[in-house]
Amino acid sequence: MELPNWVPDGVDVTVPNVARAYDYFLGGYHNFAVDREFVARVEAVMPGFGRAAHANRAFLGRCVRWLVDAGVRQFLDIGSGIPTLGNVHEIAQSSAPDARVVYVDIDPVAVAHGQAILSNNPRALSIEADLRRPAEILYHPQVLDLLDFSQPVAVLLMAVLHFVPDDDDPAGIVAQLRDSLVSGSYIAISHVTESTHKQEIEEIRRLYDHTPTPGQPRTPKQVEALLDGLEIAEPGVVEVEHWHPYPGETDDSPGAALILGAVGRKP
């Protein structure tokens, strides 16, 4: 198969990939037939699941604006995904042009596309690294060049921790990130939950087992525990639609209720 020129060498286009499937859920074009078929299988299990991607993305945007309003000027967006509408640097730099953003993803398509769109932006960059090895992110020379860890940083972990199984100690990973931040820093997360639509989520989980990054939904309590040691901002751990919604933005479709979000501040 001849691949488009935005595909980095070595990318396997024969198995579905969560970064590319998410891109398709959001209406992007950095995906292949195998990803689109995967999305169709997920939607067959639970029509409207794709709403979760849109609700999550809207939460990300509101969160970044909220963090900028709180005075944050540095962002470390881990599991950032393939750039799409409403990227963190666009939102942050539109109201704070001095804001600096590092994108991190395990997926080479996400990183290559990020590098391409950021080539003229001296205050944003994209690197390939694995959240499960946070030290490689925190001590990455490009990260240390752009971000000043003696000042507050917002670490964004949006729709990525559910790809870190318990065996990889997600709480320990978040704690390691938290411990590298100064007081007044933030960690924002969104996470798939299983408290509603248990059976469908279990079926969808089995589909994600066929990707390189199987998924693990968590309960609100388990999500809250990931933010241990942080002060959770109001309104707490909630379905993302209910986290500081803009007027007229709430959505009661089943997909929208699948993602929990929260923001923690380091005291």
Ligand SMILES: C[S@@+](CC[C@H](N)C(=O)[O-])C[C@H]1O[C@@H](n2cnc3c(N)ncnc32)[C@H](O)[C@@H]1O
């Ligand atoms: C559902 S997308 C979320 C994208 C973006 N954060 C958002 O909320 O719009 C999840 C992303 O996490 C990435 N990812 C999964 N496991 C990862 C890991 N261990 N380290 C870094 N990125 C990872 C995937 O490649 C994908 O791009």
